Amino acid sequence: MADFIGGLPYYILEFGDELVYFTPYTITLFLLALAFTLLAIISRPERQMDIAFGGDAYRTKDISISEMRFRRFMAIACGLASMGAMVTGDIFNFTLFTAMVGITNVGIVAAVKSPHVQDAAYQYGLVALSATVPLFAGAAVYAAATGSLSMIELMKGTLPAVPLVAKAMLVTGVVGEGMAPFYAAKAEMFRAPGAPYVIMCSLSSLLIFLRVVEVVMLG
Amino acid sequence: MWGHYNYGIFIVMIAAVIAFLALARERDDLHKLLLIDLIEILSLGIIALLGTDLAEALILPGLTVGIAELLALSQIYCTKEGIRSNPIMGLDIEVIKKADAPMILSIFLVVYGMILSGFTGGAVAGLGLVVLFISRSYREDLNLLEMASGISWALWIFAFFIFMFLPGFWFVALMGAAIGILLKVTVKMSLVGTMWGEQHG
Numbered sequence: 015m016a017d018f019i020g021g022l023p024y025y026i027l028e029f030g031d032e033l034v035y036f037t038p039y040t041i042t043l044f045l046l047a048l049a050f051t052l053l054a055i056i057s058r059p060e061r062q063m064d065i066a067f068g069g070d071a072y073r074t075k076d077i078s079i080s081e082m083r084f085r086r087f088m089a090i091a092c093g094l095a096s097m098g099a100m101v102t103g104d105i106f107n108f109t110l111f112t113a114m115v116g117i118t119n120v121g122i123v124a125a126v127k128s129p130h131v132q133d134a135a136y137q138y139g140l141v142a143l144s145a146t147v148p149l150f151a152g153a154a155v156y157a158a159a160t161g162s163l164s165m166i167e168l169m170k171g172t173l174p175a176v177p178l179v180a181k182a183m184l185v186t187g188v189v190g191e192g193m194a195p196f197y198a199a200k201a202e203m204f205r206a207p208g209a210p211y212v213i214m215c216s217l218s219s220l221l222i223f224l225r226v227v228e229v230v231m232l233g
Numbered sequence: 234m235w236g237h238y239n240y241g242i243f244i245v246m247i248a249a250v251i252a253f254l255a256l257a258r259e260r261d262d263l264h265k266l267l268l269i270d271l272i273e274i275l276s277l278g279i280i281a282l283l284g285t286d287l288a289e290a291l292i293l294p295g296l297t298v299g300i301a302e303l304l305a306l307s308q309i310y311c312t313k314e315g316i317r318s319n320p321i322m323g324l325d326i327e328v329i330k331k332a333d334a335p336m337i338l339s340i341f342l343v344v345y346g347m348i349l350s351g352f353t354g355g356a357v358a359g360l361g362l363v364v365l366f367i368s369r370s371y372r373e374d375l376n377l378l379e380m381a382s383g384i385s386w387a388l389w390i391f392a393f394f395i396f397m398f399l400p401g402f403w404f405v406a407l408m409g410a411a412i413g414i415l416l417k418v419t420v421k422m423s424l425v426g427t428m429w430g431e432q433h434g
Contacts, residue, residue, distance in 0.1 A: 106291055113298045117305055124309050132313040136262065139306045143269045144256065146302070147249065147276040150295050154280040157287060158238055 019169075019231045026103070026166060033103035033164055039228060043221050044100040050217050051093025054086065057210040084125045089211040092118035096218040100225055105156050105163040108229060109149045109187065112222055116142035116191040119215045138192075145190020152183030168232045181230045188226045192219035241282040249275045262313075266306055273299040339365040346419065355415045359422020366423060382420035389413030 020039025027034040036044070059082050065072040095118055099111035120139040123131055157163050159180060160173040167173060192215070252272045259265050277299075280291050310316075339361040346358025392409035395402055 106294075110294055110298060113302070117298075117302050120302075120305060120309070124305070124312075127312075129313065132309060136306065136309050136313055139302065139309060140265055140269055143299075143302045143306060144253070144272055146295075146299060147272055150276040150291075151279040154283060154288070154291070155242075157291075158283055163287075
């Protein structure tokens with residue numbers, strides 16, 4: 015019997031290369047991503063205020079409509095990429111979706127015209143870009159060692175064991191796309207105005223990390 | 234096969250360590266971006282080491298994602314540094330008259346590419362046209378070439394439809410696909426670099 019980490023799949027769609035499956039675990043993550051994407055679509059962006067300490071002077075930051083539109087688009091794209099990463103049953107597709115989450119995370123804040131934010135986004139983008147190396151390499155070693163990229167096949171336990179190096183590289187890649195040690199680069203990005211969209215950055219990386227835990231425990 | 238793969242992985246890993254060391258020592262933002270582009274090639278190298286059709290199918294999306302990230306980052310770099318595009322005015326101080334390269338080189342490459350046919354042939358023939366464009370200070374309306382590229386691409390796709398729905402005519406489809414991809418790659422290659430400075434004047 016196959017060893018299903020996230021519970022028995024309710025539904026498996028095998029269509030050529032495209033393999034999608036829903037287990038109780040992944041469907042929860044998927045619904046969470048879906049809910050936040052819908053929130054990003056319908057919510058109205060915040061207007062950030064600067065208040066001077068010791069006085070009662072304050073000013074509202076002016077944000078152009080086109081900038082907000084671009085950021086909303088990027089937040090939706092980020093939501094879609096996270097949803098894809100939650101339900102895909104193919105290791106390589108998972109890495110591609112993860113890389114896409116990295117790009118859209120940069121995109122969400124890149125439209126802000128503040129030099130600090132731009133600089134932080136650039137540095138974070140460099141980390142995300144170099145993280146695609148272990149990400150893709152991990153997927154390639156998965157394919158080389160087991161001969162399959164399908165998570166359903168890996169669960170069955172009939173394939174050779176996945177080398178620890180491959181798992182380590184996959185996790186390193188996901189971490190580089192926006193988790194703990196490299197997360198510090200994002201701190202400056204969060205100072206960017208535009209509340210609902212910035213939340214998407216942290217939510218997507220959280221979801222991706224929860225999913226990679228399942229992926230790594232499969233093989 | 235597994236033994237060769239191990240050696241290959243080992244060499245790529247050494248290259249990756251060298252590249253990451255260079256990245257860690259680099260301080261200039263633009264140079265960092267260039268170095269990361271170099272590192273990106275290594276991840277494609279690891280995939281390519283698989284040496285199967287699957288690897289070929291995985292390289293393309295990997296390459297696309299890498300290029301997308303690179304484009305996004307260079308765009309951020311431009312806004313961050315406040316770089317705008319300023320049209321380059323050509324200096325008309327030609328001291329030495331350029332002599333045209335012999336045509337024979339281009340003709341040879343194009344003919345050889347047609348004999349090869351397919352994707353490789355397209356690349357070789359395209360190289361021949363690039364040589365022609367570069368060496369002959371060529372000024373031409375390139376819209377026609379773009380149109381030819383589009384039509385040959387449609388031919389290629391059409392050939393795939395024949396494969397799918399009328400498998401009996403596979404030979405026609407094969408020829409159509411071979412010619413389509415040959416023309417498309419040739420034209421695309423020849424446009425590389427020539428479309429660059431079009432908006433002057």
